[in-house]
Amino acid sequence: MEFNSKQIESRWKTYWEKNKTYQVSHESTKPKFYVLDMFPYPSGAGLHVGHPLGYIASDIYSRYKRLSGFNVLHPMGYDAFGLPAEQYAIQTGVHPAISTDENINRYRQQLDNIGFSFDWDREVKTCSPEYYKWTQWIFIQLFEHYYDVKSNKAEAISALREYFSANGSEGHTAYCEDPISFTAADWAAFSKKEQEDVLMNFRLAYRKTTYVNWCEALGTVLANDEVKDGVSERGGHPVERKPMLQWSLRITAYAERLLSALDHLDWSDSMKKMQSNWIGKSTGARLFFDIKDSDKKIEVFTTRPDTIYGATYMVLAPEHDLVDEITTDEQRAEVEAYVKYVGTRSExxxxxxxKEVSGVFTGAYAINPINQEAVPVWLGEYVLKDYGTGAIMAVPSDDDRDHRFAKKYDLKIVEVVDKSAFADASRQDKVGVMINSGFLNGLSVKAAIERMLDEVESRGIGERKVNFRLRDAIYSRQRYWGEPFPITYDKDGLTIPLELDELPLELPELSDFQPAAGGKSPLARNESWVNEKTGLIRETDTMPGFAGSSWYFLRYMDPKNETAFASKEALEYWQDVDLYVGGTEHAVGHLMYSRFWHKFLYDKGLVPTDEPFKKLINQGMIQGVIEFLYLKKEKENGQSVFVSKDLVEKGTEEQYAKIPVFVDFVTDYGLETSHLNANGLEQFIAWRPEYKNARFETASGPWSAGQTEAIKFYTLSEVGKMSKRYFNVVNPDDIVEKYGADCFRMYEMFLGPIEQSKPWDTKGIDGVSKFIKKFWGLFFNEGGLQVVDTEPQKEEMKILHTCIKKVSSDIERFSFNTCVSAFMVATNELKKIGSNNKTVLEQMVVLIAPFAPFLAEELWSNLGQEKSVFEANYPVFDEKYLVEDSINYPVSINGKKRAVASFDANATKEDIEKMVLELEEIQKWIEGKTIRKIIVVPKRMVNIVVG
RNA sequence: GCCGAAGUGGCGGAAUUGGUAGACGCGCUGGAUUCAAAAUCCAGUUCUGGCAACAGAGUGCGGGUUCGAUUCCCGCCUUCGGUACCA
Structure with missing residues (x-):
């Protein structure tokens, strides 16, 4: 009987749907297990073969857990708000809701093709009002809370308001960056607006002025992604940093908890490290430098207070608030030009x-608070406004960048640390002995830091401070396709959130998605919506991509709930995500925001756990091969000229533009010899008619349309993203159509370790396809089912249990590629001994079911089973079938293998030492040499050391 | 630049705790079957030398630790991901 993947797939797809095989409920006595995939953004290009890699792995794990007796929650949904749909709408006029819906339908079909065990009744879409109602609600909760550093959790802003009215700011324990001071009487005297402005410094969702990439020519705010080399990617227009009043989330309040909780997570060390570096905790001092002839002070943070004597100048960020005020008239023109220049530079x-630092002198001087020396105040682009205080004390002797800056502008350098005892120490290493530093002289760096911190505090010129690199998250986007803010403003600019019964605030219909005047969101043009509530106007910005994705894993637990984001019962049962699978590209962004939101909800008692994702597995990217043609940037006599790769001389690449070509046109794609033949060139100009009159230069002369003789126009192959823009997307549908879903699943796993990136290559898939047919062939011959229901042979049980052992332990350690090999080995061996024993094959079917669910269901029912194979129990490994009488020992001389010898499994070390020396193959190696040592590692190897 | 990861045959990769480097698969070579091809089956396949037995080299590069290093340590090189508004 032939294996027919199409028939089998459609039969079992129908069966699963009809029997709700993958539906789960929190009303269960089984232990729970939650397996989550990072949900996809439904892009217009559809799923490519890279997306399902993680989904297949998590599906295998889910099915394995289910067979092992767990109630497994394994949902899927869509991160459906985003920039691409909006850009597509601007280009084509198609409403983002429509294109997104189409894309989702396409994704769903593609996903269904692959045979996942998702409980689709739990699907979520971040762009549906039923979902974003709760995104908006959580935002309002953030707005209504502040972080209390004493209770170490979020508290209601109403409590803070009461505190201020009773006590003023004195002794408050609310987290904020800039201390403010007022009395209870002041508070009472404040206008409502002034009170609200004060509270904005504490709310977890708050408004402040931040910078955006502003493109005047396009009249819009650009994403960093849309800016290349300081100009807009579309059109190449200049881009500048422009201040704008925007919403932010005070994630910095949670920095310490986000950092310390990492210890308890079962994440890779590298992932934890990335998160902890992103949070970037450092301890040091906050210092104030007086400005000469001014009553203002410059605040800096330094981790090296020991080096203050070496602080010979200061650098402010060009956007620093004091710049305007302290700049002298002589320097003004130069400073203004510099500030303007920096405005065009990306962060x-x-x-x-x-390597190349830049800066300008403001003309002002600050007073070094330790030695009262006047030091020049400069501006430098390497100091960022939003990082730390936006100002540094520069110590050229002990910091590389400061040193380069000082050298370039001829500023004073004072050596303050003698590192002569540490020859290979770099400039910033915290080692050595203090010199030229007054009372610190002679102290080690470590001791000097402590001594200076004491001094700073006792003199009142600063204080000890913990600083975080983490910055608050900017939460406003001047876009249409995102969650509207549930926020209105009154005529005084007072912020008024919507009530729960007013949610969701739905996105209004719009037909024009161009930004409104002044770079505002397109929503600003819909005046009836903006002014819908009498006397109030709506916020017109929308929320960023990470809003909906910061809590979606909770919604899956109870996706249809209309009165809460999820019920208490569902949250209590499902708790948290046991296994989260997704790409490293989300290492800091998404994972950090989700943890932050989760901790906030935990503080409010709304979720039962402090962390959302217990275990994290990162799947690598499946890359594509990008094929480029070299096109001369300068046309020749008005004609475009393409040049074969072998004719492009090294070092002249800059004269060429690299034009990506549809990979299907390319012969030998991905190889050094990749090229377009005459047919490929014809396809290329048919595809890009603007080049139909171009000249194509090759080593054997120029080619032009119509020529058919043998020609090789070499192309440049690069490994890179699989993406629509590179015309190298491989669609899983095509693979499933040709080889079947089971084969596709197993091949994706067979490609290599799940966490590693690798280029896609369809070539090897035949091996897996052959394997599946071979596996099928263990059960069937031409006549039909051929299995015998007798007592299995010892040899058969050994093959089976070797496979059980390998596969179950490899699934546990997420090594799916080696599982596939193990199935191949077992199949080859069973075939070799002609085994078709029912007991053995039945267990093999259950074993392979997580990998090849369609195949397994079909075989299972053929073996006479009535229920789904996923109602079965996972085979249990039994050591007794693998016991060996003798063991093959490799025998090495000085670490180099020279022979293999078989010894009794119970032989002692001493026995083996003796027997090894008697081996014939070993004689010639030890003849005339002294045996210095014999190392016997029981059951592993023998090494003889001779000399 | 900074942070993180990876680098092993012609190719994807295996070697789980420092213990037989190259499992499994692709490709390639030879053979069987066939009028022929596809498919299938069998054998071989790290490189160099040799008919062979065998010998030497070998896990990005340069050092080190060890009886023994793909694995641990130090220094480099290359590629990929992130770098706060792509998702």
Missing amino acids: RDRMAEA
Whole structure:
């Protein structure tokens, strides 16, 4: 009987749907297990073969857990708000809701093709009002709370309001960056607006001025992604940093908890490290420098208070509030030009430009608070406004960047640490002995830091401080396709949130998605919506992509609840995510925000756990091969000229643009010899008609349309993202169509370790396809089912249990590629001995079911079972079938293998030492040499050391 | 620049705690079957030398620790991901 994947798949898809095989409930006596995938953004390109990699792995794990007796929650949904749908709408006029819906339908079909065990009754879409009602609600909760550093959790803002009215600011324990001071009488005298402005410094969701990428020519705010080399990617227009009043989330209040809780998570060390570096805790001092001829002070944070004597100048961020005020008239023109220049630079570029620093002198001087020396105040782009205080004390002797800056602008350098005892110490290493530092002289760096901290505090020029690199999350987007803020403002600018019964605040209909005047969200143009409530106007910005994705895993627990984001019962039962599978690209963004929201909800008693994701597995990216043609940037006599890769000389690449070509046109794609032949070139110009008159230069002369002789126009192959823009997307549908879903699933796993990135290559899939047919062939011959129901042979049980042992332990350690190998080995061996024993094969079916669910169901029912194979129990490994009488020992001389010898499994070390020396193959190696040592590792190996 | 990861045959990869480097699969070579091909089956396949037995080299590069290193340590190189408004 032939294996027919299409028939089998449609039969079992129908069966699963009809019998609700994957539906789960929290009303269960079984132990729970929650397996979650990072839900996809439904892009217009559809799923490519990279997306399902993690889904297949988590599906295997879910099915394995289910067979092992757990009640497994395994849901799927869509992160459906986002920029691409909006850009598509601007280009084509298609409403984002429509294109998103189409994309979701396509994704769903593609996912269904692969045979996942998702409980689709729990699907969530972040763009549906039933869902974002609760995103908005959580936002309002954040707005209504502050972080209390004493109780170490979020508290109601109403409590803080009461405190202020009774006590003023004195002794309050609310987290805030900039201390403010007022009395109860002041508070009472404040206008309502002034009181609210004060409270904005404490709310977990608050408004402040932050910077955006502003593109005047396009009249819009751009994402960092849309800015390349300081200009807009579309059109190449200049982009500048522009201040805007925007909503932010005070994630910094949770920095310490986000950091310390990492210890208890079962995440990879590298992932924890990335998170902890992102939070970036450092201990040091907050210091104030007086400004000469001014009553203002410059606040800095330093981790090296020991080096204050070496602080010979200061650097402010060009956006620093004091810049305007302290700049002298002689320097003003230069400063203004510099500030303008820095406005065109991206934050990334400013930080990355380590070799070439830039800056300008403000003309002002600050007073070093320790030695009262006047030091010049400079501006430098390497100091960022939003990081720390936006100002630094520069110590050129002990900091690389400060040193380069001082060298370039000829500023004073005073050596303050003698590192002569540490030859290979770098400039910033905290080692050595203090010199030229007054009362610190002679102290070690470590002791000097402590001594100076004491001094700073006793003199009242600063204080000890813990600083975090983590910044508050900017939460406003000047876009249409996102959650509307449930916020209105009155005529005084007072912020008034909506009530629960007014939620969800739905996105209004719009037909034009261009930004409104002044870079505002398109919503601002819908005046009837903006002014819907009498006397109040609505916030027109929308929430960012991470809003909906910060809590979706909770909604899956109870996705249809209309009175709460999820019921207490569901939350109590499902608790948290036991296994979360997703890409490292979310290492800091999504995972950090989700943890923050979760901790906030935990503080409010709304979720039962402090952390959302117990265990995290990162799947690597499946990359594509991108094929480029070299096109000369300059046209020749008005004609475009493409040049074969072998004719492009090294070092001249800059003269060429790299034009990606549809990979299907390319012969030998991905290889060094990748090229377009005459047919490929014809396809290329048919596809890109703007190049139909172009010249194609190859080593054997130029090619032009119509020429058919053998020609090789070499292309450049690079490994990179699989993406629509590179025309290299491989669709899983095509693979499933050709080889079947089971084969696709197993091949994706077979490609390599789940956490590793690797380029997709369809070539190897035949091996897995052959394997599946071979496995099927163990059960059937031409006549039909051929299994015997007799007592299994010892050899058969050994093959089975070797496989059980390998597969179950490898699933537990997420090594799915080696599981596939183990199935191949077992199948080859069973076939070799001609086994078709029913007991053995039955267990093999259950074993393979998580990997190849369709195949397993079909075989299971053929073996006479009436229920789904997923109602079965997972096979249990029994050591007794693997016991060996003798063991093969490799025998090495000085670590190099020279022979293999078989010894009794019970042989002692001494026996083996003796027997080894008698081996014939070993004689010639030890002849005439002294045996210095014999190392016997029982059941592993022998090494003879001779000399 | 900074943070994180990876680098093993022609290719994807295996080697779980420092103990037989190359499991399994692709590709390739030879053979069987076939009028022929596809499919299937059998054998071989790290490189160098050799008919062979065998010998030498070998896990990105350079050092180190060890009886023994793909695995641990130090220093580099290359590629990938993130770098706060792509998702």
